[in-house]
Amino acid sequence: MATSSAAALWYFESVNLYHILCPHKVKKMGDKHEFIRYKKDDFIYVPEDAASNIYLIVDGRIKIGHYLEDGKEVVSSILTTGEIFGELALAGEDTRRDFAQAMCEAVICPLTIGELQELMFENKDLSFKILKLIGLRLMKLERKLELLVFKDARTRVIEFLKDTAAWKGQRVGFETMIPTKLTHKDIASLTGTSRQTVTTILNELKEKNLINFDRKKILIRDIDNLK
């Protein structure tokens, strides 16, 4: 179908700011190359914090999410090395509405929006890259919304697997291996389903020999025939 073949590519595009930013930063700000190290479960920021930085993940896994009034945690994404978060600060967010938390030992490189805006003034290409970055986030979110609202739990989990496979998986022949420490609870939160449902669906897929998984990885037998 046109929607998923023609349109598939944009979805996995990414804007690699890391390579653009870090050299600049080094050049411009001397060797003030700052890294911050976080321990497991440390928060990089929490709601109501001033949104004064964006962050590049140098190493580790970061969970982005927020809390509902009843205290329940909602995970909106889990990011790893090379990815960026907190970018809404650039688009005018003044105080954080979400939180960012290290899921393990992590190293983060922060950039103040001041610095970044300065860089953007000089480097028009960078401005467009950032615009693209945020636009991409918007498109992804639209897709997620559609998935969550119009598809049943099973489809949501499957699409999540496919997306993750395309994003982080290593393909060998027909099989795609996703190294991941995501728990069923994480997947549930990411797909807007309950933990039990995820367990059931995953086992059903394993049963049918469409996937296999253990606590360290998920293996998709044939990504094009997963449905």
Place this chain on the structure above:
Amino acid sequence: MATSSAAALWYFESVNLYHILCPHKVKKMGDKHEFIRYKKDDFIYVPEDAASNIYLIVDGRIKIGHYLEDGKEVVSSILTTGEIFGELALAGEDTRRDFAQAMCEAVICPLTIGELQELMFENKDLSFKILKLIGLRLMKLERKLELLVFKDARTRVIEFLKDTAAWKGQRVGFETMIPTKLTHKDIASLTGTSRQTVTTILNELKEKNLINFDRKKILIRDIDNLK
């Protein structure tokens, strides 16, 4: 609650590009001020069209949405005078994934992304405004996602009424009047519920004297006590 009082403002912020763009356009491009007139149900663009323009609504109401594989229409928003659409073209969208359709006679001012990028090169402020515009869309979408996924149908409809009231309503004393020709089906699509459910909820609220409505408007008695 902190979430809805402190954070309420950003949500209704808008970036008025119209006033920034049109003068520029006039100055720069001579009097090549182009307007296109659409009749009811005309499409401004449809999926797979090249995404080469962004559009300012001069007059009329435009529906933005897309189609599911089964042909069902999903409305993502309904925009009116002064608002902008198609802005993802700026962020790297090459072909449209959604459609834009006139809901009545409408006048639209198109700008090619080429033109706009030129303007952005000269006018840094404009670049930031656009970044902000897209960032704002992103935040709105995040809110919508949360609403759709974690709230029940009743809350969704109520929040929709509140948002729309804040956005387009005219407040007189305690009452807020929303002039609108939205059908229950439209509201259903916008809130991710079924038409019947919308009808029922709206009538329940009318019953309780919290709102009143007919085919032309919705009247909210006391927006702060609507729940």
Place this chain on the structure above:
DNA sequence: ATAGCCCTGTCGTCTGCACGACATTATATA
């Protein structure tokens, strides 16, 4: 006018899946 169409209102029915409860098995920690 009058025919046709879409909008609104109100039923039941049926189902996906959340959620609690619990057993079982891994993993972290002492």
Place this chain on the structure above:
DNA sequence: TATATAATGTCGTGCAGACGACAGGGCTAT
């Protein structure tokens, strides 16, 4: 190596809300 803690697997129950069906009311067009 033992023990606490968290992750997984599998029930049953309950219910929000989608959906089909149909009836009446209001626009619109001819």
